[in-house]
């Protein structure tokens with residue numbers, strides 16, 4: 001990797017000095033590569049710091065890994081996503097906006113929806129209508145309110161702005177009620193992290209100036225994914241006189257519009273506000289000719305130079321009778337490739353780890369995983385890093401108790417905990433320990449009560465707990481025991497990741513780091529990767545299967561209904577899927593699909609594929 005010779009255009013980006021820079025780069029053109037090389041150079045050059053914003057923790061970690069043990073990396077560079085950066089801003093200066101205790105993050109959507117239900121209950125005018133609705137309508141309404149709150153925050157609107165702007169004052173009342181509940185539990189959501197940091201910079205220009213002085217250079221990767229709040233946050237730090245901002249992105253890979261992202265912040269606002277030098281990177285270094293020609297038929301003229309590509313590669317489209325035959329075909333093809341071992345287009349031996357199966361949504365994998373299990377093909381789901389999703393009941397109880405331990409005001413999870421163990425009228429974790437009979441639940445609670453705030457006995461306590469569970473003869477459900485042990489192992493892996501990256505440890509900070517997805521072990525798992533396209537952003541595999549390319553699955557039926565931006569995003573999504581492949585790309589679609597409500601439906605080929613021919 002380090003021996004790669006950069007092209008002249010890539011070199012120009014790496015050696016770019018002061019001023020604003022916009023790098024518009026198509027898929028596989030080496031964006032991440034040049035960004036890393038430029039940061040490497042700037043670290044050596046500057047006495048101050050560099051802020052590198054990535055959109056996924058994985059991208060950040062990869063960047064750190066590529067920078068290796070270069071002197072100064074630890075001290076001179078902040079790499080992370082916006083949420084991680086804001087968390088640090090609030091940790092250091094939150095007091096200035098009244099945050100005496102650092103709030104806890106409620107990262108799960110299901111938790112936030114529950115708070116919405118509480119907020120509705122607290123708002124009588126709304127509640128009276130709400131209870132007349134059926135369960136499905138109530139659920140839709142909770143989502144609608146959550147969406148309204150999230151959108152308002154992403155547009156940096158204060159409650160006062162909302163009151164002036166919206167006729168539907170009840171929605172605004174719900175917003176206030178939701179915020180009150182959050183703050184009574186000393187909690188915030190992800191959108192608040194950005195909103196609060198933005199307010200902090202706007203209300204305290206001296207702090208913004210301090211950040212300007214601290215960070216001599218700011219680099220934003222995947223800048224096509226910026227949303228309004230993130231862009232304004234950057235503006236609030238940089239103000240008008242600061243120009244050393246670099247943005248790198250690809251408008252054709254913009255696929256998060258549903259989160260308020262738009263490539264316009266990079267291609268229009270940034271250009272207008274900072275007047276950057278613009279450099280385009282178009283040569284694709286990743287993919288074979290076959291893959292590039294196919295991608296070019298999804299979105300034409302993105303990477304013009306594929307005629308120079310020497311590796312031929314494979315692109316095939318296969319029509320299947322139904323989902324079973326589709327899954328079987330993929331599984332057989334994988335076996336065939338594995339047995340082949342070598343192919344002149346692929347460097348090294350063909351292994352399961354070089355293969356990914358992508359789909360528009362995770363439901364498409366159902367048949368495939370059955371067939372993989374029967375044919376003993378190892379696989380794993382790639383998930384967006386976040387908190388651990390424990391499988392065993394005991395560790396779910398552990399997790400709820402841990403949340404309450406680090407945030408005693410967290411009544412949402414406290415009530416969930418009591419419901420889960422059928423207890424009521426208990427006020428605290430230590431009281432709970434007094435009323436529980438002697439079993440593994442009590443043991444879990446005692447482990448949590450025994451943890452020191454600075455986390456110094458976290459590892460040893462969890463290891464002891466693990467031994468005790470494995471020796472517990474009363475746990476006679478072998479499956480549950482296995483799940484508990486797996487869950488503890490996973491928790492310890494997260495602790496390990498946290499521990500190795502942190503100097504000043506604490507239980508609270510560990511919980512926050514998990515919520516921010518910073519503690520996910522990066523190690524590649526064994527087997528074929530299954531992933532939705534959104535989760536596969538920025539990754540590459542030698543062999544890619546794109547499963548379920550029937551119309552209304554990909555593009556998604558809702559996008560077809562809405563048209564406009566949503567369909568552009570769907571096409572971008574297909575483009576991202578195609579360009580993840582380095583060498584071989586196989587697209588499949590079933591002519592009959594089992595629908596979620598239980599009947600079979602005839603399908604036609606995805607319009608994106610049909611239009612290619």
Ligand SMILES: Nc1ncnc2c1ncn2[C@@H]1O[C@H](COP(=O)(O)OP(=O)(O)OP(=O)(O)O)[C@@H](O)[C@H]1O
Pocket residue numbers: 001004005006007010025026027028029030031032033034250253284285286537538539540579
């Ligand atoms: N000058 C070069 N010569 C050879 N290979 C290169 C060169 N630049 C980049 N590459 C390789 O091309 C591939 C794509 O690079 P990288 O991941 O940086 O691209 P990207 O633009 O970030 O991709 P995407 O946006 O599609 O995720 C990598 O395998 C990288 O090592």
